[in-house]
Amino acid sequence: MTRTSGDRTAEASPVTGPFISTWSAVSAFGIGRESFSAGLRDRKPVVTALDPDQWSAPATEACLVPGGDPRELLGRKGTRSMDRATGLAVAAVGRLLDDGTGTRIPGVDESTALVLGTSNGSVRSIMSFTRDALTEDKPYHVDPARFPNTVMNCAAGQSAIRHGLRGPNVTIAGGRASALLALNHAQRLQRSGHARSVVCGAVEEFSAERAWLDWHAHTEQGRAPLTGEGSAVLLLESGAPRGGAALAELAAVEVGLPHAESEVTAVLADCVRRALARAGLDADSVWAVAPADLPGTLGTAERHALDEALGGRTPRGLLCTELLGDTGAVSAAFQITALLSAAESDPESAGRAGVVTTVDREGVVGCALLRFPGPEHGRR
Amino acid sequence: MSSPRRVVITGLGAVTSIGTGVAEFLGGLRAGRSGAKPVTSFDVTGFEHAQGCEIDDFDAASYVHNLPLREYGRASHFAAAAARMAVEDAGLPAHDLRQARSLVTVGTTDGESRDLDRLVQQEVAHGPERMDPVVARRVPAGRLSVAAARELGLVNVEAVTLPTACAAGNYAIGYGYDAVRTGEVEFALCGGADAVCLKTFAGFYRLGTIAPERCQPFDRHRKGILTGEGAGILLLESLESALARGATIHAEVLGYGLNCDADHPVAPNEDSFARCVRLAHDNAGIAADDVDLISAHGTGTKANDVSEARAIRQVFGDKTPRTVSIKSMIGHTMGAASAIAAIACTLAIREGFIPPTINHVETDPECDIDCVPNEAVDADLRVVQNNALAFGGNNAVLMLGRYDTGGPAGPAGGHR
Amino acid sequence: MTSPSIDTDLESKVKDIVTDILEIEPEDMTLTSRFKEDHDADSLLAIEILASLEKTFKITIAQEQLVNMVNLQGVCEVVAEAAARRQ
Numbered sequence: 001m002t003r004t005s006g007d008r009t010a011e012a013s014p015v016t017g018p019f020i021s022t023w024s025a026v027s028a029f030g031i032g033r034e035s036f037s038a039g040l041r042d043r044k045p046v047v048t049a050l051d052p053d054q055w056s057a058p059a060t061e062a063c064l065v066p067g068g069d070p071r072e073l074l075g076r077k078g079t080r081s082m083d084r085a086t087g088l089a090v091a092a093v094g095r096l097l098d099d100g101t102g103t104r105i106p107g108v109d110e111s112t113a114l115v116l117g118t119s120n121g122s123v124r125s126i127m128s129f130t131r132d133a134l135t136e137d138k139p140y141h142v143d144p145a146r147f148p149n150t151v152m153n154c155a156a157g158q159s160a161i162r163h164g165l166r167g168p169n170v171t172i173a174g175g176r177a178s179a180l181l182a183l184n185h186a187q188r189l190q191r192s193g194h195a196r197s198v199v200c201g202a203v204e205e206f207s208a209e210r211a212w213l214d215w216h217a218h219t220e221q222g223r224a225p226l227t228g229e230g231s232a233v234l235l236l237e238s239g240a241p242r243g244g245a246a247l248a249e250l251a252a253v254e255v256g257l258p259h260a261e262s263e264v265t266a267v268l269a270d271c272v273r274r275a276l277a278r279a280g281l282d283a284d285s286v287w288a289v290a291p292a293d294l295p296g297t298l299g300t301a302e303r304h305a306l307d308e309a310l311g312g313r314t315p316r317g318l319l320c321t322e323l324l325g326d327t328g329a330v331s332a333a334f335q336i337t338a339l340l341s342a343a344e345s346d347p348e349s350a351g352r353a354g355v356v357t358t359v360d361r362e363g364v365v366g367c368a369l370l371r372f373p374g375p376e377h378g379r380r
Numbered sequence: 381m382s383s384p385r386r387v388v389i390t391g392l393g394a395v396t397s398i399g400t401g402v403a404e405f406l407g408g409l410r411a412g413r414s415g416a417k418p419v420t421s422f423d424v425t426g427f428e429h430a431q432g433c434e435i436d437d438f439d440a441a442s443y444v445h446n447l448p449l450r451e452y453g454r455a456s457h458f459a460a461a462a463a464r465m466a467v468e469d470a471g472l473p474a475h476d477l478r479q480a481r482s483l484v485t486v487g488t489t490d491g492e493s494r495d496l497d498r499l500v501q502q503e504v505a506h507g508p509e510r511m512d513p514v515v516a517r518r519v520p521a522g523r524l525s526v527a528a529a530r531e532l533g534l535v536n537v538e539a540v541t542l543p544t545a546c547a548a549g550n551y552a553i554g555y556g557y558d559a560v561r562t563g564e565v566e567f568a569l570c571g572g573a574d575a576v577c578l579k580t581f582a583g584f585y586r587l588g589t590i591a592p593e594r595c596q597p598f599d600r601h602r603k604g605i606l607t608g609e610g611a612g613i614l615l616l617e618s619l620e621s622a623l624a625r626g627a628t629i630h631a632e633v634l635g636y637g638l639n640c641d642a643d644h645p646v647a648p649n650e651d652s653f654a655r656c657v658r659l660a661h662d663n664a665g666i667a668a669d670d671v672d673l674i675s676a677h678g679t680g681t682k683a684n685d686v687s688e689a690r691a692i693r694q695v696f697g698d699k700t701p702r703t704v705s706i707k708s709m710i711g712h713t714m715g716a717a718s719a720i721a722a723i724a725c726t727l728a729i730r731e732g733f734i735p736p737t738i739n740h741v742e743t744d745p746e747c748d749i750d751c752v753p754n755e756a757v758d759a760d761l762r763v764v765q766n767n768a769l770a771f772g773g774n775n776a777v778l779m780l781g782r783y784d785t786g787g788p789a790g791p792a793g794g795h796r
Numbered sequence: 797m798t799s800p801s802i803d804t805d806l807e808s809k810v811k812d813i814v815t816d817i818l819e820i821e822p823e824d825m826t827l828t829s830r831f832k833e834d835h836d837a838d839s840l841l842a843i844e845i846l847a848s849l850e851k852t853f854k855i856t857i858a859q860e861q862l863v864n865m866v867n868l869q870g871v872c873e874v875v876a877e878a879a880a881r882r883q
Contacts, residue, residue: 157772
C-alpha cells in the first residue's frame with residue numbers, strides 16, 4: 001500500500017514514509033513538550049524523595065512526574081478511581097491533541113488509532129485488587145470501579161474515552177521495547193488501511209508494587225537507576241500532512257530476539273544495519289543516537305552493537321536514563337521524543353537520521369530510525 | 381511493494397478445558413462437551429459459588445521442550461505449548477521457520493496475573509521483602525510472546541504481546557494477517573493465552589457476572605460467565621508459501637476490523653460494535669449476505685448477549701446467520717477467547733459443521749438468534765465471522781473463509 | 797416494600813457514600829432524585845454503590861436489589877432491611 005508519488009509532489013518533501021507531525025510528553029521534567037525539551041537541555045536529573053506514608057517502596061528516591069496524581073493532572077471529574085498509569089497517558093494524549101488553545105490539532109479524525117505501549121498496565125492496580133480479595137471480610141469485597149484498572153488496556157481505553165478516539169485502540173506489552181513495537185504496529189495499521197493517522201506512544205507509572213517487583217527480579221544487576229515514570233506520545237501520519245509539519249520520517253523499525261545475553265550485540269547490530277539498509281542510508285548519515293542505556297552488561301552490549309553497526313562512528317549521544325531514571329515501558333518513547341526535541345534546536349540534524357535502540361530484559365531488542373527533513377526543504 | 385498476498389491458516393494449536401491438541405478440541409466441539417467444574421486454582425472460601433473452566437491435566441513439559449519452565453508462568457506455558465503444536469500441525473520444519481522472518485503475537489487479558497496473585501499472597505503473609513524473586517521475574521506480560529518464540533528458537537522475529545483484554549486474540553490474528561499479507565514476514569504465529577486467576581474471578585464476581593453453575597449464552601435465564609483458561613495459536617503464511625511446500629490449508633484469513641467505542645469502560649455499545657463488523661466486512665471484501673456463521677463473543681452475561689445480538693441485527697437485518705458461542709463449553713478464556721474461537725471457526729469451515737451453544741434451554745426473545753442449541757449440526761461454510769468485544773471498548777472482528785483449491789475463497793470468486 | 801425505620805444517621809452515611817461515588821454535591825441529591833436519570837449513574841456505578849454499602853455496613857445485598865436502589869430512599873430501605881436481616 002505505498003502511496004502514489006503524486007501525493008506530495010507540490011511539497012517536494014524528502015519525506016516518503018509515515019511521518020511524525022507532533023509529540024508530547026509527561027515526564028519528571030514536567031507536563032508537556034516544552035518542559036521535556038527544557039529538562040533535556042538543562043540535563044539536570046530530577047529526583048523526588050519518596051514520602052514513606054504514600055509509598056512503601058524499597059527505595060527512598062524516585063524520578064516522579066510532578067503533580068503526577070490523576071486528580072492533580074486531570075481535575076476531580078472522572079478521576080476518583082483512576083490509576084496513575086491511566087492518568088499519565090490520558091494527560092499526555094490530551095496535550096498532544098490540543099493545539100495549545102483548546103482546539104484539536106488537524107490530522108486527527110474519526111478513524112485515528114491509538115497504539116499505546118505498557119509493561120504490565122498498572123501492577124499496583126492489579127496487586128491492590130488482589131490484596132483486597134485476600135484481606136477484606138469477603139473475597140469479593142473488591143472495588144468494582146477499579147476492576148477495569150486491573151486490565152492492561154485500561155490506559156488506552158480511557159484515553160480513547162476521554163478524547164473521543166474511535167479508531168483501532170491497541171495496547172502493546174513489550175517492556176522497554178514497547179514504544180518501538182507500538183511504532184511498528186502503528187505503521188502496519190496505516191499500510192493496511194486500518195487508520196490514516198495514529199496516536200502512538202507508551203506509558204509507565206511509578207508504584208511501590210512495581211519498585212518491589214523490580215527489586216526482587218533484578219537484584220543481581222548491581223546498582224540500578226532510580227525508578228522513573230511518565231508517558232510520551234506522538235502523532236504518526238501517512239499521506240499528505242494534515243497535522244502540521246513533518247518533524248521526522250519514520251524510516252524503519254527493526255526488532256529481534258537474541259537467544260541469550262551473549263548474542264544481544266550481534267542481533268541488535270544487525271537490527272541497526274537492516275534499518276539503515278531499509279532506509280537507504282549509511283552510517284555517516286546518522287546524526288544522533290538515543291540508546292536505552294541500561295546499567296550493567298545489557299548497556300555494554302547495546303553500546304557495542306551501535307559501535308559495530310556504525311563502524312566506530314560516534315554521533316551525538318542522547319541519554320535519558322541518567323536524567324529520568326528507569327522509565328520501563330515508556331523509555332524508548334522518551335528516547336524518541338528526546339531525538340525529536342534535540343533535532344529542533346540542532347541544525348546538524350537537517351537531512352540526517354537519528355537512531356533509537358533498546359534492549360529489554362525479557363529478550364526483545366530493536367531500533368527505530370528517524371530521518372529529519374533536509375535544509376533545502378525547511379520545515380513545512 | 382508487491383501486490384498484497386493471500387493469507388492462509390496452515391497450523392493450529394489449542395489448549396482448552398475440553399481438550400488439549402486440535403484433534404481433542406475438535407472432538408469436544410463436536411460432542412458439545414463442557415469444561416465446567418469447581419474452581420481449584422485458588423482458595424474459593426467466602427464465594428457463594430465458584431465454578432470455572434480450568435485445565436486440570438495440563439503438563440507443560442509434555443509439549444514444551446526448550447523453555448526453562450520454572451522461569452515462565454502458566455500463561456506463557458500455554459502460549460509456548462500452543463505455538464509448538466501449531467508448528468507441528470503445519471508440518472513446518474523448525475529449521476525453515478527459523479530461517480525466515482517471522483512474527484509471534486500473543487493476545488492476553490491478564491498476562492501472568494496468576495503469579496501476581498501468588499506474590500500478593502506472599503506479601504500479605506510475610507511482607508513485600510519476602511516475595512519469591514523467581515516468580516517476580518515471570519510477571520512482565522511481554523514474556524508470553526517471548527516464551528513462544530524462544531521455545532521455537534526464533535531470533536529473526538518480532539515477538540509482541542497484545543494485552544487488549546478480551547478481544548486480544550482477534551487483534552493478534554489480525555496483526556499477523558497484515559504482516560504476512562504485506563510480505564513483511566513469511567510466517568506469523570498468532571493467538572492468545574490466559575490462566576485463571578483470583579483477581580479476575582473476584583472482579584467479575586463483584587460485578588455480579590459470574591454464573592453459579594453454567595454458562596448459557598443467549599438463554600433467557602443466562603446468569604453470566606464462567607472464567608476459563610487456555611491458549612489458541614494459529615500459524616499464518618502466504619498462500620504461495622503454503623502451496624509451495626505442499627501444506628494442508630485449513631482456511632483463509634479474509635480480513636478484520638478494529639474500532640473503539642470511546643464510550644464506557646465496561647458496557648458494550650451496540651452501534652459501535654455494528655460499525656466494527658462493517659469495517660471487518662469491508663476489509664475482507666465481502667458483503668453481510670456472504671456470512672454463513674457467526675462465532676459470537678457470547679459471554680452469557682445479560683448485557684453482552686443482548687447488545688451483541690442487536691448489533692448483529694443492525695448489520696444483517698432479518699437474515700441473521702446462525703450465531704454460536706463456544707464460551708458455553710470452555711468458559712470465558714479472556715485474551716485467549718477469540719483465538720480459540722478462531723480455531724473453532726477454522727475447524728468448522730474445514731470439517732463442515734457448526735459447534736453448538738450448549739446449556740441452552742430457551743432463547744431470550746431479546747436476543748432472537750439461532751444459536752444452534754446443544755447439538756452440533758453439519759453445515760457447508762464458506763465465510764465465518766469471529767466476534768470479540770473487550771473492556772475499554774476495544775472491538776475486533778475477524779473474517780475467515782474456506783480455501784477452495786479450484787479458485788480463490790470468498791463468494792465473489794476472488795474478492796481482491 | 798415495607799419500610800423499616802430509617803434514621804437520619806443512616807441516611808446521612810448512605811448519602812455520603814452515594815454522592816461521593818456519583819461525584820455530585822450532597823445538596824444536589826434529594827431522597828427521591830433518581831441516580832440514573834438525574835445524576836448520570838450507570839450500571840457500574842450502581843454496583844459500586846452496592847459494593848461500598850456492603851463493606852461499610854457489613855451487610856450482604858443481593859444483586860436483585862439493584863432494581864430498588866434507584867434513589868436515596870430506595871437505597872436506605874434496602875440497607876435497613878439488610879441490616880435488620882443480619883441482626
